[in-house]
Amino acid sequence: MMPPAKRKSPAKISSPGPADAPARLPEGFQLITGALSPADQKALLSKINDVILSAPLFQPRMPRTGQPFSVKMTNCGPLGWVSDKERGYRYQPNHLETGHPWPPIPEPLLDLWRAHANCTGLPEACLINHYPAGAKMGSHRDQDEHEPRAPVLSVSLGDEAVFHVGGPKRSDPKVRVTLRSGDVCLLAGPSRFAYHGIDRILPGTSDLIPGGGRINLTLRRVTPFG
Numbered sequence: 001m002m003p004p005a006k007r008k009s010p011a012k013i014s015s016p017g018p019a020d021a022p023a024r025l026p027e028g029f030q031l032i033t034g035a036l037s038p039a040d041q042k043a044l045l046s047k048i049n050d051v052i053l054s055a056p057l058f059q060p061r062m063p064r065t066g067q068p069f070s071v072k073m074t075n076c077g078p079l080g081w082v083s084d085k086e087r088g089y090r091y092q093p094n095h096l097e098t099g100h101p102w103p104p105i106p107e108p109l110l111d112l113w114r115a116h117a118n119c120t121g122l123p124e125a126c127l128i129n130h131y132p133a134g135a136k137m138g139s140h141r142d143q144d145e146h147e148p149r150a151p152v153l154s155v156s157l158g159d160e161a162v163f164h165v166g167g168p169k170r171s172d173p174k175v176r177v178t179l180r181s182g183d184v185c186l187l188a189g190p191s192r193f194a195y196h197g198i199d200r201i202l203p204g205t206s207d208l209i210p211g212g213g214r215i216n217l218t219l220r221r222v223t224p225f226g
């Protein structure tokens with residue numbers, strides 16, 4: 001999951017042109033635009049800011065190379081996703097730097113999961129990605145979770161992002177979608193295993209976060225349903 005922005009050979013993102021067959025969104029991909037009202041976005045951001053106060057954003061690093069991500073991260077929930085040079089990508093119950101347990105997932109996020117995930121179990125991890133202007137996330141698949149029946153639910157806050165999603169192979173055609181503040185994205189079925197990433201953040205497109213930038217929240221089930 002989640003290589004940093006700078007890649008040796010950047011994936012070519014091709015928008016479908018008139019001569020090409022239009023690339024299709026993978027099966028199971030659902031974008032719910034405007035799922036959160038501006039008031040709901042403000043209330044959620046305030047809870048996320050509380051999480052960040054007790055579990056500070058950290059800069060994950062690539063396994064082996066130690067190359068830092070341009071995205072900063074933290075987590076809430078029983079498990080959190082981390083990565084460092086020595087031990088690589090993994091979920092763990094404690095903050096990478098403070099060693100404290102992650103704070104609980106705020107209730108409004110669990111409500112979104114109950115409303116949209118169509119899943120009996122609850123999420124165990126909420127990964128909080130913070131993108132300053134200029135941050136990217138290279139094309140990758142999310143493969144560190146062990147319950148393929150659970151979807152991933154993502155919430156976008158702040159500046160708009162150009163997102164791409166393809167298929168199960170890196171070479172599959174990619175579609176670009178703009179993710180806006182208040183949008184919820186559901187990745188179920190085959191789309192759950194599709195390559196995806198963030199090409200760029202569009203600065204000045206939202207007033208939600210003072211100073212700009214984007215926050216993405218992903219709710220995930222990590223361990224198999226009992």
Ligand code: MD3
Pocket residue numbers: 001002127129137142152154161163165185187191192193194195196197198216218
């Ligand atoms: C498509 N985050 O945290 S969220 C990630 O905006 C990640 O921060 C991006 O990719 C972000 O791993 C995209 C939407 C998303 C999340 C998981 C997916 C799209 C996905 C898993 C499979 C396919």
Ligand code: FE
Pocket residue numbers: 001002140141142196
């Ligand atoms: Fe991902």
